[in-house]
Amino acid sequence: MNYAIETSHLTKAYGDYKAVSDLEIRVPAGKVYGFLGRNGSGKTTTIRMIMGLIRPDNGNVKIFGRKIGRNRSEYLADIGAIIETPGFYPNLPAYENLEITAKMFKAPEERINESLETVGLSGDPSINTKKVGKFSLGMKQRLGIANALVHSPRILILDEPTNGLDPAGIIEMRKLIRHLSQSMGITIFVSSHLLLEVQQVADYIGIIDQGKLIQEGSINMFNANEQNFLVLETDELQKTSQLLESLGFDYEKIDSGFKIFCNREENVIINKKLVDNQINVYNLESVSKTLEERFLGITNSQELVI
Numbered sequence: 001m002n003y004a005i006e007t008s009h010l011t012k013a014y015g016d017y018k019a020v021s022d023l024e025i026r027v028p029a030g031k032v033y034g035f036l037g038r039n040g041s042g043k044t045t046t047i048r049m050i051m052g053l054i055r056p057d058n059g060n061v062k063i064f065g066r067k068i069g070r071n072r073s074e075y076l077a078d079i080g081a082i083i084e085t086p087g088f089y090p091n092l093p094a095y096e097n098l099e100i101t102a103k104m105f106k107a108p109e110e111r112i113n114e115s116l117e118t119v120g121l122s123g124d125p126s127i128n129t130k131k132v133g134k135f136s137l138g139m140k141q142r143l144g145i146a147n148a149l150v151h152s153p154r155i156l157i158l159d160e161p162t163n164g165l166d167p168a169g170i171i172e173m174r175k176l177i178r179h180l181s182q183s184m185g186i187t188i189f190v191s192s193h194l195l196l197e198v199q200q201v202a203d204y205i206g207i208i209d210q211g212k213l214i215q216e217g218s219i220n221m222f223n224a225n226e227q228n229f230l231v232l233e234t235d236e237l238q239k240t241s242q243l244l245e246s247l248g249f250d251y252e253k254i255d256s257g258f259k260i261f262c263n264r265e266e267n268v269i270i271n272k273k274l275v276d277n278q279i280n281v282y283n284l285e286s287v288s289k290t291l292e293e294r295f296l297g298i299t300n301s302q303e304l305v306i
Contacts, residue, residue, distance in 0.1 A: 006027070007059060012045055020046055021210075026216065030187055031187060032178070032204070034201065035047075036205055036206065044159060045211075052076070080149055086140050088140070088143070098146060101147050111150050111152065137164050138165055141169070142176070145158075154186060156186050157191075177201045229287050230270065231258070232258045234282060240279055249261070249266075257283065
């Protein structure tokens, strides 16, 4: 597999506190990678090391197979980023802000309009006149992405991109992230503590906790049908209860039937036994773990990350 970003034994400490410890992540090229962890888990420190903004105490970063060195310009041309909040000159219009970025990267001026069109701002008449300081947060976020795209990067790094956005703005941000990946082939590295947002946009997920990578893999792995319990409704509750006890399953009675704690593979056994005993089944529903529950299980945390 071709990787856009790779880290090897990446470590950063501040005094006795290890913000990132021996971190190894693999970000597939052209995909959306969700970098997931609670606040203070080391996400932003990792991003700053990937960007070369801070130097790791140990380990290294590779961008498309090239190990980054002191000459940041060699690889930063491949990366566009918004870390924390987009930085602009508030007293200048949006277009003039993007002109500064284009000149810095020696990008052609036509890339400004192309980037604005990509994020859905090209039709806004205020782009050339309204000062950025008066933009709404949603417009600033989209303008920040346009600014990061001006030099045609192959990687886009977004640190908490939906923070502070209203529901409509969050939906638009999701659509934009998927468009950039699926239609333009850009690798998107999304850092977030919002599990639902990561689940809705990511192809791959890396979970970090206390500076260490806990688990990494495709979203399909995290969304796999790891059954929590089976909901069962039948026409003969007493007979069903006796059958479950004879089979040795743990279960709880609920209003309409039973909640059975079993593996997904055992659902077939239960259903067959019910049929064999001439018990009519009204409902047989597998309830799988949510990403939140899997996250809590992986990190062994008692606090729900929302």
